[in-house]
Amino acid sequence: MSLQKSLTIFIEEIPQQHLAEAIAEAADITPQQGLQMLYTYINETRVALRLTESVLKKNKQMLEVGAGLCLFSLFLKQEGYEITALEPGAGGFDAFTIAKQVILDYYQSIPLPVINHTAQELNPDIDGRFDLIFSNNVVEHIPNFKQALSALNHCLSEGGAMIHGCPNYFIPYEPHLQLPVLKIWPGLSERLFRRQIEKRRAVWESLNFISYFDVKSFADENGLEVH
Incomplete structure (x- = not known):
């Protein structure tokens, strides 16, 4: 089965209303706001797959930078890829951070490693090295993007590659x-x-x-x- 088809099935099986209500209750927002947040990040998974599909390999160690609600990383991990998600927390009390934790709790059967600090703080001795580092609509939001790219570069394995989809x-x-x-x-x-x-x-x-x-x-x- 193609990854595109597998992603479609993964998305169809997301209990969106249930998760939206759980996010709303935990984050003190409306279910509609929770649902809109889910829609946004579900759509991002489709873009991320188009960005990376040609270079995805199951023998690669991969890092998704700015993983959002971690849906794409969860999908890849479920499909057997060695993927780590990087998504900084914001103190644990904002709606986004709470929503991310709701998603990770729901998919706790998928053993996804998550890095909760910024790209600028990456350390290869602590966080490891990766054959593929990628992001989608993230780099344009990093205040010191050269510092972030430098830290990411230090975490690249020999012969590794980075793919960053962002506006020019x-x-x-x-x-x-x-x-x-x-x-x-x-x-x-x-x-x-x-x-x-x-x-x-x-x-x-x-x-x-x-x-x-x-x-x-x-x-x-x-x-x-x-x-």
Whole structure:
């Protein structure tokens, strides 16, 4: 059976209403908010599979950076892949962290290793080394992405690879908020589209406006190849 088909079955078997209600009760949010959170991260699993499917191998040690609710990592672990999820906690009291724990508790029969600190804090002597490190829509939200990429690089096995799916802000468009933005002058967008940005202020303020050339510069400085 193809991984695409297996993922479809995995998603269909997620008890979304039950989990949404459990998240709502634990995190003091509405069931609809819990359901919306689940929808968002379920959709991310499909994107993550498209990003990584061609390089997934069961003999590889893999790390998903910014694993969210850990659904994609749980799916891969269930399918027999050696995967570790990295998703920093935020003190244990925010709705997202609580939702993640609800998911992990529900799937406790799947022995998924989870790293709860940031990518910048990775240490190969403690966290191990990986043949494949990947992320989807994560790197653009890391404040010091070069520090994070450096830590990830140190955790790569010899001959390992990283795959990071993120916007290229050399192209003047911000896909999360669906707004035009100039990398060198994001303040202009903030003035022109203040009302739209205010609706998702936390997302806007998390963006680092990374570009292909930033990644290429980091790779050149660290002896890495960009494909």
